[in-house]
Amino acid sequence: MCRSRIDRIAEVFLGAAAILAGGIVLLIVGFLFYGASPVLQSGEFPLLFTDREWQPTSDREPQFGIVPMLVGSVLVTVLAGSIAVPLGVAGAVFHQFYLPSLFKKWNRRALELLAGVPSVVFGFWGLMVLVPAINRMHPPGQSLLAAGLVLGLMILPMVALTSQVALDSVPREHLQAAAGLGIGRASTILRIALPCARPGIGAGAVLAIARAVGETMAVVMVCGNIANLPGSIFDPIRPITSTIVLEMGYATESHKALLYTAGLILVLVIAALAGWLAFHRNPEAVAK
Amino acid sequence: MKFIYKLITISVASLFAISCQDSAQDERITLTGSSTVAPVVADAAKAYEASHPEYRIDVQTGGSSRGIADAKSGLADMGMISRALKEEESDLTAHRIAVDGVCVITHDTNPIENLTRAQLIDIYTGKISNWKDVGGPAQEIVVVNKAAGRATLEVFLNYVGLDSADVQADVVAGENQQAIKTVAGNESAIGYVSIGAAASEADAGTAIKLVSCDGVPASTASVASGEFPITRPLQVVTLGEVSPAAAAFLEYLKSSQINDIIESHLYVPISN
Numbered sequence A: 001m002c003r004s005r006i007d008r009i010a011e012v013f014l015g016a017a018a019i020l021a022g023g024i025v026l027l028i029v030g031f032l033f034y035g036a037s038p039v040l041q042s043g044e045f046p047l048l049f050t051d052r053e054w055q056p057t058s059d060r061e062p063q064f065g066i067v068p069m070l071v072g073s074v075l076v077t078v079l080a081g082s083i084a085v086p087l088g089v090a091g092a093v094f095h096q097f098y099l100p101s102l103f104k105k106w107n108r109r110a111l112e113l114l115a116g117v118p119s120v121v122f123g124f125w126g127l128m129v130l131v132p133a134i135n136r137m138h139p140p141g142q143s144l145l146a147a148g149l150v151l152g153l154m155i156l157p158m159v160a161l162t163s164q165v166a167l168d169s170v171p172r173e174h175l176q177a178a179a180g181l182g183i184g185r186a187s188t189i190l191r192i193a194l195p196c197a198r199p200g201i202g203a204g205a206v207l208a209i210a211r212a213v214g215e216t217m218a219v220v221m222v223c224g225n226i227a228n229l230p231g232s233i234f235d236p237i238r239p240i241t242s243t244i245v246l247e248m249g250y251a252t253e254s255h256k257a258l259l260y261t262a263g264l265i266l267v268l269v270i271a272a273l274a275g276w277l278a279f280h281r282n283p284e285a286v287a288k
Numbered sequence B: 001m002k003f004i005y006k007l008i009t010i011s012v013a014s015l016f017a018i019s020c021q022d023s024a025q026d027e028r029i030t031l032t033g034s035s036t037v038a039p040v041v042a043d044a045a046k047a048y049e050a051s052h053p054e055y056r057i058d059v060q061t062g063g064s065s066r067g068i069a070d071a072k073s074g075l076a077d078m079g080m081i082s083r084a085l086k087e088e089e090s091d092l093t094a095h096r097i098a099v100d101g102v103c104v105i106t107h108d109t110n111p112i113e114n115l116t117r118a119q120l121i122d123i124y125t126g127k128i129s130n131w132k133d134v135g136g137p138a139q140e141i142v143v144v145n146k147a148a149g150r151a152t153l154e155v156f157l158n159y160v161g162l163d164s165a166d167v168q169a170d171v172v173a174g175e176n177q178q179a180i181k182t183v184a185g186n187e188s189a190i191g192y193v194s195i196g197a198a199a200s201e202a203d204a205g206t207a208i209k210l211v212s213c214d215g216v217p218a219s220t221a222s223v224a225s226g227e228f229p230i231t232r233p234l235q236v237v238t239l240g241e242v243s244p245a246a247a248a249f250l251e252y253l254k255s256s257q258i259n260d261i262i263e264s265h266l267y268v269p270i271s272n
Helices: A002-042 A067-097 A101-116 A119-137 A144-168 A172-180 A185-214 A217-222 A240-250 A253-280 A283-287 B002-020 B038-051 B064-073 B117-125 B151-160 B176-184 B195-203 B220-224 B244-254 B256-264
Strands: B027-033 B055-061 B078-081 B092-107 B142-146 B171-173 B189-194 B208-213 B231-239
Touching: A002 A253, A067 A101, A067 A144, A067 A185, A067 A240, A067 A253, A101 A144, A119 A144, A119 A217, A119 B176, A144 A185, A144 A217, A172 A185, A185 A253, A217 A240, A240 A253, A240 B064, B027 B038, B027 B064, B027 B244, B038 B055, B038 B092, B038 B244, B038 B256, B055 B244, B064 B078, B064 B092, B064 B231, B092 B151, B092 B176, B092 B195, B092 B220, B092 B244, B092 B256, B117 B142, B117 B151, B142 B151, B142 B176, B151 B189, B151 B231, B171 B176, B176 B189, B176 B195, B176 B208, B189 B195, B195 B208, B195 B220, B231 B244, B244 B256
Parallel strands: B027 B055, B027 B078, B142 B171, B142 B189
Antiparallel strands: B078 B231, B092 B189, B092 B208, B092 B231
């Protein structure tokens, strides 16, 4: 009797919490649609993909092309991922199989500390140290490369820590069997540990990359914010998030609606990415 | 279930209590807008609150465009802008409280001392892309521009007579501070920021240099004398009649009582 009452109370509360959490997402998306509605209704929407430049406040010839910024978001994310994922996984392998256990705790602590550094601090460091260094190689310094490096460093601890957990959960019997068969450490890692840990490593990498797409404060300081297609990694870029943070507080009416539309597109792109990954996810990962 | 109802009743009641708590006797004023004007108004508000304890003055930044929008929509009692009103904004009333100049800055190792308006136009449209063409070292110029909507951008474009689409920039910065840090970290960069911000940073040892414009040195003194060519008014805007409390604070802002505060921010007061 008493138990069923507790159950019912729990059901009400948990249900409310679940509806609230899901409802907030719907609210945000609904709000974005509402904010973007002037653009969606006026037929300006296709201009976002056909205009070549982003000049929303030009008096002479306003242009609303967001394709260079979408490309900027994608490129900086790919660069950050291709820096952080190999380094993070390699670091995790070293941590798991080579590092004496005496140092393991300290390595972990250091990574956790790196994960806790606020993004604005990464951005500041990038602006004061990394950008001048790149500028000496190839001006202007604020570039796709700088943004990718800063972002890569930011998501590196996430990749490394999740990879460590994944490698740690490889069944002991597999490793012992490999040792019993006289298989060397390198083959054990490459043929047994990494394939076993692949779903966990993959999930960690996806989480980190999703963070990289949306990261703003560090990127806006080092990417240069020029909304053109970059010709090389030394050219500045402008991800969508930077545009929103740079212009949102200063935009009026139609300009603001354009920024809402850009935000909506970014959310839809991330949702599509998440959906695609869920669809292609390794069934093993779901079972775990 | 009774327990849940009780909980809900208590939490709703306490929410009401919190929201009604302090509105009864206080005079609340909200100002939003330009990040250039806001620090001055915030200091003035602090001083005013000290002598008028019933006042609660809330100052928020977000740029001149936000100041205009919030004053029009009534979200704020007054907006703060760091430029003149445009034609389509004539329904608002502007109240000048100070003047500021926008100056061109370079890295302090750059030997350039002066740039003319024509040179600035060529540099910002990309016709001149190397410092040696204006008498400097053979180095590619890194052009730092401001993001769309910033008052410094509008004032600068107005002075050089360019449209925002004409500017060929290498870097776009948001706040004055970001532009200053970008130029300080790059020997071949050129940018433009508020003279007040630039002078105080240069005094504090940041590696930037204030460049003269058409032969007029960039300083608060040349802004005060009216010689410096790129200036902007720092203003508070209102829509129609404001509340008596807001009107009283507005009088204070326009009076000479805040001249010390204006000067401490390296802007130039107008009332004496």
